[in-house]
Each structure stands twice: as structure tokens, then as C-alpha cells.
Amino acid sequence: MAAPAQERLDVVATTGMIADAAREVGGDLVEVRALMGPGVDPHAYRQTRSDIVALANADLVLWHGLYLEAQMEELLLELGESRPVVAVAEALPQNLLISHDDYEGRFDPHVWMNPNLWSRVVLEVRDAMIGIHPEAEDMFRTNAEAHLQELADLARYTADVLSTVPAEGRVLLSAHDAFNYFGTTYGFEVAGIQGISTESEAGLQRIAELVDLIVARDIRAVFVESSVSDRNIRALIEGAAARGHEVVIGGELFSDAMGEEGTYEGTYVGMIDHNATIIAAALGGEVPDRGMQGLLN
Template identity: 80%
Template sequence: MILSKRSLLATATAFALVLPAGWAIAKEQLDVVATTGMIGDAAREVGGDLVKVRALMGPGVDPHAYRQTRSDIVGMAKADLVLWHGLYLEAQMEDFLNELSESGNVVAVAESLPRNLLIGHEDYEGKFDPHVWMNPNLWSRVVLNVRDALIEVQPESEATFRANADAHLEELRELARYTTEVLSSVPAESRVLISAHDAFNYFGNAYGFEVMGIQGISTESEAGLQRIAEMVDTIVRRDIRAVFVESSVSDRNIRALIEGAAAEGHEVTIGGTLFSDAMGAAGTYEGTYLGMIDHNATVISRALGGDAPERGMSELLN
């Protein structure tokens, strides 16, 4: 249901009394609400001490199916800036966010990416794969959009936002160098990434991996028995030895693949857990964008026969 401006403000007022204590606004900081953890991380990196950022979707939360809660509505209505991804990632929230944009500072930070850099969306005609954060170089463009959104809201802090963004972009360039190095060490015949859903197409394009998801780009799509049977046949025929689960998607279908391969006399193991639509726990390295991608590249490389340090890029820096 799309809310009118009047009903949106009425809803915000009605729910104000149930607003959690943690949502109290520090007046000296910009109050920024981000939908995903990845966007929230970018806003913190660029905004620094000038912003207070809250991400609606925490570890293990699937953005494809997420619907705004009552406290989300209040928080977004009161925020100085709302940052969301776009490209139909937050499919269940899109109508609400578009309505909210008519009366506040609301920016879809991936929506304006050049279409020639995007991958078509198989599940929804005319739309694009939203998982652009799987390529650090492409994500850098989103960081610039976050920077510009912050500058628009608080232009007097432009110099700080630009300096913080430049520093973070250098970190992303270092991340891209690391991921390229460790993933290029995987033998060419082993560069096949099988996971629960098609979240890794930008990863595959960036690093030369063939990517297969049991479900489609959206976790709302269903994986039928025929699809699982076809993938079992591929695993056995191509002697694939490792598949991957995702932190925000049920491992049910991955385990069905393993059992199906075993029934054919072929052993395949879980190569590790990857972060696809959500980052790791808050306060951990994997709870940052850098840590999320570092973890994925390291786990994939090691599981598929590549050469990567056990603790990833962080091991090289310490």
C-alpha cells in the first residue's frame, strides 16, 4: 500500500511513542537511515563523526523480502537523509520509499549507475541485477553517490565528506587488488561458484568465474526439483567438489544438491558460508563492507584450490 504524505506524517506521529530508545537523535549529527548494511557502512565511512547511521537490515536479513516495520516508518520519516539501494533490491519497500521521497531527502544510491555496467534481471523483465556490491570497483561508484547525497543535505561539510570518501575509495582499490590476486590463483577449470541464489553475477564478471545460483536473482523465486536435478547433473559431470551457503539464505537447497550428488556417487562439500545480501555481525570485521568482500574472496579462493592467506587481506595488513 502506498501512503499519502498526510497519512505518512500521521503514521510517524502515531508510532512516535513506540520508537526504541536507540533511535534518539544526536542533534549535532546528521541522522541517516540506510536500508542495507552495505549502504550504512558507506555512509559511516564517508560521514565519519558528522553522521549517525542506522541500517534497517542487519546480519542474516534478506533485503528482497524485507518489509518496513512501524519503527522503520518513524525513523525514516524523521531522518535527515534516507539512503536505499534501488534496482528493485528492496522490492517490498519500493512503493513506500518512492512515496517518502516526495517529502524528504531520500536517495536510491545504486539506481543511477550506468546501465551498460549492469546485468539484466532474469526474474523481472526490464529490471537489473541489484547485487552490484559484489564488485568493489562498481561499489565505489555507489560510495560516490552516498558522498554526494550527504553533501546535498549538509553542504557546509563538503570538504570533510570528500576527504573521507577519497580515503575510503583508496581502501576499496586495495580491496580490489587483493581480491583480484587471490581469485586469479584459482585454477581456471575450478572457477565455478555455486550458491543458494544468483547474488554473485557481478563477482563472476569481475573475476572470471562461472556463477550458478539454485534460485534466481531474487530469493523470492522458487527452485524447482528440475532445477536442482539439473545442477546435480552439472556438479557430477564437471567434477565440482565445493558449493557455498549464504548467510542470509536458507541452506536447504544447497544440502539437497549435496545429497543428490551423493546419490550419484559424487562427493561435494560446503566450501564455506558467504555473505551475499547482508554483512556479518556488527562490531566484527565481516560486519564491514571491506571485511565482507575480503571474507568472500578468501573463502572462495581457498575452497576452490587458490592461494589465499587464512585470515584474508587483514592478515597481510597486520
């Protein structure tokens, strides 16, 4: 049902990345709420009572899909039988997706790590909004085009800054496998202690394998994630030290959640700018002061 032109559409998004896209596309016509805030792990997130109320009352619900919100999937699918509920990443062509190692027939959900791929998700957000409020189609399309240009600029910056990392240093080791799209896009070898889902366990054998990798490849920096405990990363550092190899934390990356609301890093563009700049700097690349737009904290 189309909302009256004078009312703001009530949009509920599961993740901060989707909420950011909704705000960019919807502009002043939408009121957007993200269920999962900074530092929240979407793989393990379970809906609260207030979430259920918000979802049931929303004009539009936007969720990621690709098994990212594993604990909420049943609820969202059931809700979609009676209300506008759109899994915005499910429409991505399968030939652009990376197969999920842990679940047959599933795909790695972390598509936001490639800005060009995320641009396709923005188009799905746009089309979902047009579907419930066609009177504002021109505005939604105009806003989406402006945001897509921002994402194109971001993609160029990310490629440029990461290209300055020496070839032998292009190994990204973090808490879980959230960076496979990043690695494929920018030519980095990616290793995570846990699997694609943070629900998978990291055993002692996996830690030992990665310590061997760190020592053999002379890796000097590893990365923690804002939404995952740093316990396993510190175990890696200690394991490497026991082998006489010094490795440091190169910085904190945003993997499954953005930065604090109201900050540059609390936007999708700022999140990816932060990640690319931190990774390049820690691994021997050349980066501008405070990132692409000079806005990084």
C-alpha cells in the same frame, strides 16, 4: 535543509552495505542506522512500524534501488516526494549493470560484489550527504577519497587471490544468483539454485540440473549464504551423493547482508575480503592466513 554544523545528521540506510558507506563518508558528523541487519534478506524484507518512524524522522534516507528492496519500494518512493531519499545504485550507468532474468527492464541489484562498481555507489552516498549538509563538503570528500583507496586495495586483493584458483575450478555454486557481478569481474562461472531474488522458487528440475552440473564438472565445493536457508544446498549435496559424487560446503558467504555488527566481517571491506578468501581457498587457490589484512575470524 542543511543541518546545523554542531548536530549529527540522522541517516537511515536500508542495507548494511549502504550504512557502512555512509559511516565511512560521514564520519563523526553522522549517526547511521541500518534497517536490515546481519542475516536479513533484503528481497523479502518488509518495513516495521519502528522503521517507518525512523525513515520519517531521518535527515537523509539511503536505499539501494534496482528492485533490491522490492517490498519497500512503494513506501520509499512516496517518502522521497517530501524528504531527502536517495536510491544510491539507481545512478549507475546501465551499460555496467547485468540485466535481470526475471523482470523485463530491471537489473541485477547485487552490484556490491564488484568493489570497483561499489566505489561508484560510495560517490553517490557522498553527494547525497553534501546535498543536505554542504558546509561539510570538504570533510565528506576527504573521507570518501580515503575509503575509495581502501576499496581500490580490496579490488586488487580480490583479483589477485581469485586468480590463483585453477581455471577448471572456477565454478561458484550458491543458494541464489547473488554473484553474477562477481563472476563477470573475476572470470567465474556462477550458478544459483534460486534466481536473482530469493523470492523465486527452486524446483526439483533446477536441483536436478545443478546436480548434473556438479557431477559433469567435478565440482567439489558449493557455498551457503548467511541470509538464505541452506536447505536447497544440502539437497544438492545429497543429490550428488546419490550419483556417487562427493561435494562439500566450502563455506558460508555473505551475499545480501554483511557479518555481525562490530566485527571485521560486519564491514563492507571485511565482507568482500571474507568472500574472496573463502571462495579461493575452497576452490583450490592460494590464500593468506586470515585474509587481506589478517583480520578474518
